[in-house]
Amino acid sequence: MGDSDATLRRRATFAAGLGGSMQPMNGKSAAASQSSVTADFGRDNGLGKRDRMVETARAKSKSEKHKRRNDISERMSCHKTQESLLSSSSGFSNYRGILNWCVVMLVLSNARLFLENLLRYGILVDPIQVISLFLKDPYSWPAACLVIASNLFILVALYTERQLSKGSFTERVGFQVHCINMVNMLTFPAAVVLLVPSVTPVGGVFVVGTHTILFLKLYSYKDVNKWCRELSSVKAKKLARSLSCPSAQHLNGGDRKVCYPGNLTIRDMYYFVFAPTLCYELNFPRSPNIRMSFLLRRLFEMLFFMQMLVGLTQQWMIPIIESSMKPLEDMDLTRMTERLLRLAVPNHLLWLMFFYGFFHSSMNFSAELLRFGDRQFYNDWWNSETVTYFWQNWNIPVHKWCLRHFYKPLLRRGFSKMVSQSAVFFLSAFFHEYLVSIPLRMFRLWAFTGMMAQIPLAWCVGRYLRGNYGNAAVWMSIIIGQPFAVLMYVHDFYVLHYGQEAD
Secondary structure (H helix, E strand, O other): OHHHHHHHHHHHHHHHHHHHHOOOOOOOOHHHHHHHHHHHHHHHHHHHHHHHHHHHHHHHHHHHHHHHHHHHHHHHOOOOOOOOOOOHHHOOOOOHHHHHHHHHHHHHHHHHHHHHHHHHHOOOOOHHHHHHHHOOOOOOOHHHHHHHHOHHHHHHHHHHHHHHHHOOOOHHHHHHHHHHHHHHHHHHHHHHHHHOOOOOHHHHHHHHHHHHHHHHHHHHHHHHHHHHHHHHOOOOHHHOOOOOOOOHHHOOOOOOOOOOOOOOOHHHHHHHHHOOOOOOOOOOOEOOOOOHHHHHHHHHHHHHHHHHHHHHHHHHHHHHHHHHHHHHHHOOHHHHHHHHHHHHHHHHHHHHHHHHHHHHHHHHHHHHHHOEOOOOOOOOHHHOOOHHHHHHHOOHHHHHHHHHHHHHHHHHOOOOHHHHHHHHHHHHHHHHHHHHHHHHOOOOOHHHHHHHOHHHHHHHHHHHOOHHHHHHHHHHHHHHHHHHHHHHHHHHHHHHHHHHHHO
């Protein structure tokens, strides 16, 4: 027992001595060693922060020096390579201020002309005189009677199509009946206007204009129904959903789809007659409802522009035309040119008012009243860079009719594009002359010549002028061409009807 106790004391002493030997050499404890490491890391971190602050200060001083250097260089140099704004290579396109200046100058210049007109002629607007333009005898209304009589041609066309759908008429007989009906539609009112003295020129324009529109509408009516018969005679399944039964995607959900020959009704015919289009369809696109506020705005615009057209014609146009008769009789070219330029401004202003009042106000009014969905009556013709683009976009209903019923059929028959385009201009020239010469009861071919002159003009502008130059050429032809034709017709009308009285 004594030996074992001694042995245990020796082992304990050895373990204590071994534990003491595992302590750090410098005699510090582990906790003291850890605290010293932390202190060293803190000193290094503090040095890093001070270095970053020094670097930031140096960068800031460098930037300040660079900024001062740039300020000095800017004070010394104020130029750089750049183009003038009005140069085409500058890429500048914001000319809104110049456009506003042009509008202000236009308003001021026309205001001066209007005041000069009032000071020279006084107030010439006379509402009673407007009535005399339509009626010579208050108990005789030949123009209104001719418009009412046009219903006969409408009913003949409808009756012919019904007989063709039942097989009572052959295609040849139906074609002959349609031809006779449409020829009489143009010749009968023309003969009455020429032979009946009580028809005034304004009444004559209204009559022949109405019958011309009906002629184009009934021609389209004849063609579309003929296409429906041709398609219905084909037994192939792929033509089951054809032109005679258009797909429902073109119709509104509440409108019933019409198929041939179910369209041959008086209701369908007269809807087409009053619709603002010249091209017939079995199922027109329809708007969902009638917007009363939109309808009243268009009605107000119609009445306003009608009064403006009549007032400016009496106050501005007629005095200039009357003062132009003497230079035209004497063939004084200088004075004629001056009168032409004086007439160009009011004539062009009236033409713009007529365009807005007719193609926007009145046609949108009738379209809204009938819930007619296609309201594209004109396109951006004012941006026209070619004469061809102008004629294709300023009167969309006529353009659609010419394209559908005249131009494309000529192409299908083998005619070239140039010949077909010339034929379209020839047809347009004929109707322009028809609408002017018949009411004035004289044939001078000024309107016909002016329309046919559009062919070489379109070729020259399209070949030699581009961009803004082409657009300026189109505007010049509109502004100068129309008053020239007006002067020619007024001069000839004056000489023919009042020349002997003046002598």
